[in-house]
Amino acid sequence: MKCLLCGQTMKTVLTFSSLLLIKNDDSCLCSDCDTTFERIGEEHCLNCMKTALSTKCQDCQFWCKEGVEVSHRSIFTYNQAMKDFFSRYKFDGDFLLRKVFASVLSAELRKYKEYQFVVIPLSPERLLDRGFNQVEGLVEAAGFKYLDLLEKREERASSSKSRSERLTTELPFFIKSGVSIPKKILLIDDIYTTGTTINRVKKLLEEAGAEDVKTFSLVR
Ligand SMILES: [Zn+2]
Numbered sequence: 001m002k003c004l005l006c007g008q009t010m011k012t013v014l015t016f017s018s019l020l021l022i023k024n025d026d027s028c029l030c031s032d033c034d035t036t037f038e039r040i041g042e043e044h045c046l047n048c049m050k051t052a053l054s055t056k057c058q059d060c061q062f063w064c065k066e067g068v069e070v071s072h073r074s075i076f077t078y079n080q081a082m083k084d085f086f087s088r089y090k091f092d093g094d095f096l097l098r099k100v101f102a103s104v105l106s107a108e109l110r111k112y113k114e115y116q117f118v119v120i121p122l123s124p125e126r127l128l129d130r131g132f133n134q135v136e137g138l139v140e141a142a143g144f145k146y147l148d149l150l151e152k153r154e155e156r157a158s159s160s161k162s163r164s165e166r167l168t169t170e171l172p173f174f175i176k177s178g179v180s181i182p183k184k185i186l187l188i189d190d191i192y193t194t195g196t197t198i199n200r201v202k203k204l205l206e207e208a209g210a211e212d213v214k215t216f217s218l219v220r
Pocket residue numbers: 003004005006007008029030031032033034
């Protein structure tokens with residue numbers, strides 16, 4: 001089997017843990033590539049997993065005032081290896097790379113048994129451009145289904161707006177008509193930076209009747 005990222009042939013090494021079936025060895029990454037990704041450590045904001053903090057961070061205090069109790073989980077930090085991964089996966093459109101984190105994601109998403117999964121959508125224009133929704137790809141590769149509740153309309157690139165501008169502009173997401181909103185939702189995105197998008201969509205779903213909306217991203 002070849003590593004999905006660098007293409008080198010992987011040797012099957014029988015480790016003690018793989019013999020005991022503690023670690024499932026269906027990884028699509030060689031150990032060289034695997035070690036370039038960094039997991040979020042123990043020290044982090046309890047609400048959003050921002051690293052190097054052990055209290056509620058400024059962002060989460062801000063969201064609290066906006067009426068949103070942040071409840072976010074992520075696995076990896078956004079380091080150089082992760083930036084390179086997303087540049088190949090999203091911008092070069094290498095859809096095969098959706099499988100890179102399948103086993104890690106599967107182990108994590110399995111913890112949300114009572115929750116219905118909802119993925120942050122792309123606008124139709126962006127979807128046409130990229131050919132796939134990168135978050136749906138990750139969730140499907142991990143072996144999970146998700147509900148199709150949301151739509152997004154095209155907007156100006158958010159990087160060209162300031163933070164306060166982003167918060168006051170109208171949310172480009174809306175709930176599809178005629179769908180029923182489950183009580184417990186896990187809202188999933190690929191990357192959490194300020195949390196603006198995902199927390200505003202969380203609020204939208206809560207206002208539409210969801211009682212418990214947790215959020216999740218592969219990367220923080
Ligand atoms: Zn590799």
